[in-house]
Amino acid sequence: MIRAAVLPAVGAPLEITGIELPEPGPGQVRIRLAAAGVCHSDLSLSNGTMRVPVPAVLGHEGSGTVVSVGEGVTHVAPGDGVVLNWAPSCGACHPCSLGEVWLCDNALSGAANVHARTADGRELHPGLNVAAFAEETVVGAECVLPVPDGVPLADAALLGCAVLTGWGAVHHAARVREGETVAVFGVGGVGLATLQAARIAGASTIVAVDVSPEKERLARAAGATEYVVASERTAREIRALTGGHGVDVAVECVGRAVTIRTAWESTRRGGRTTVVGIGGKDQQVSFHALEIFHWGRTLAGCVYGNADPAVDLPVIAAHIRDGRFDLGALVTERITLDGIPGAFDAMVAGKGGRALVVF
Numbered sequence: 001m002i003r004a005a006v007l008p009a010v011g012a013p014l015e016i017t018g019i020e021l022p023e024p025g026p027g028q029v030r031i032r033l034a035a036a037g038v039c040h041s042d043l044s045l046s047n048g049t050m051r052v053p054v055p056a057v058l059g060h061e062g063s064g065t066v067v068s069v070g071e072g073v074t075h076v077a078p079g080d081g082v083v084l085n086w087a088p089s090c091g092a093c094h095p096c097s098l099g100e101v102w103l104c105d106n107a108l109s110g111a112a113n114v115h116a117r118t119a120d121g122r123e124l125h126p127g128l129n130v131a132a133f134a135e136e137t138v139v140g141a142e143c144v145l146p147v148p149d150g151v152p153l154a155d156a157a158l159l160g161c162a163v164l165t166g167w168g169a170v171h172h173a174a175r176v177r178e179g180e181t182v183a184v185f186g187v188g189g190v191g192l193a194t195l196q197a198a199r200i201a202g203a204s205t206i207v208a209v210d211v212s213p214e215k216e217r218l219a220r221a222a223g224a225t226e227y228v229v230a231s232e233r234t235a236r237e238i239r240a241l242t243g244g245h246g247v248d249v250a251v252e253c254v255g256r257a258v259t260i261r262t263a264w265e266s267t268r269r270g271g272r273t274t275v276v277g278i279g280g281k282d283q284q285v286s287f288h289a290l291e292i293f294h295w296g297r298t299l300a301g302c303v304y305g306n307a308d309p310a311v312d313l314p315v316i317a318a319h320i321r322d323g324r325f326d327l328g329a330l331v332t333e334r335i336t337l338d339g340i341p342g343a344f345d346a347m348v349a350g351k352g353g354r355a356l357v358v359f
């Protein structure tokens with residue numbers, strides 16, 4: 001019996017409870033978790049903004065040590081440190097054939113599986129494939145990547161979602177070039193990773209925007225050169241900080257209509273806006289036809305940083321080893337499994353960066 005955070009039903013509070021895990025079958029890996037980040041997507045799954053089969057063990061940003069492997073698993077062995085990849089690609093579907101592995105049609109096919117049971121026999125699904133809010137988990141071998149050399153095992157959890165997303169938003173989706181100006185909306189775990197990625201890309205002015213004035217120090221430590229507390233004047237303030245033009249690139253890490261619209265308005269004519277935040281169907285963003293023509297701007301979505309973990313993690317790891325990317329700077333709280341409901345409350349209140357469950 002191991003302890004896990006179980007979502008019993010959409011909209012219900014998480015239960016921290018004992019679960020039974022089977023031994024890994026063919027092609028599976030059993031992992032003892034070292035750490036798991038609490039991501040906004042976990043909150044979105046618990047409140048129904050995003051849907052997966054329930055009851056489920058949530059948690060999708062994790063790292064740990066391989067305990068045992070099933071038949072046919074050769075790329076990792078017991079004792080290895082691994083990062084969980086919640087969106088593995090199949091290599092065979094149409095997006096994969098185009099090289100757009102982050103859009104794989106089959107990325108979440110594992111979420112329908114039953115991977116564990118509660119003590120009273122209820123079947124459990126692995127949230128976003130990996131069920132990282134648990135002392136141990138069993139996942140498909142395709143969801144496991146070796147921890148890159150020189151990256152601490154617990155902090156490596158962040159690579160699996162926040163860091164890959166923020167890194168990819170800057171380097172793949174927005175393709176920020178040296179000297180460009182960037183605004184980042186939302187200073188949570190992904191926002192902080194995005195700020196660091198923008199600094200590494202050589203952005204000149206980097207504006208962080210958040211509703212909370214308390215995140216300024218955190219944002220500046222991650223690379224922000226300017227800090228704006230969100231208001232109805234935000235777009236004007238950002239234009240004023242960039243010679244009246246607006247930024248070259250805005251990255252929206254909130255997923256709300258008002259921030260998407262403000263991010264778009266904060267860019268220069270011809271500027272690019274990348275939407276990383278995941279919003280609900282009630283968030284309608286509107287544009288009139290003349291402004292789409294006049295401003296010549298781009299508005300684009302971004303899934304998992306438009307990144308390929310197998311390619312990007314070694315690149316990010318090199319920046320971590322050289323001290324350019326600081327994983328620890330994303331973490332504002334280290335908690336236990338029992339602290340996850342409180343971490344959800346803090347996210348709803350817009351507080352903090354990443355809360356990291358340390359096992």
Ligand SMILES: [Zn+2]
Nearest residue numbers: 039041161162
């Ligand atoms: Zn996430």
Ligand SMILES: [Zn+2]
Nearest residue numbers: 090093096104
């Ligand atoms: Zn695929």
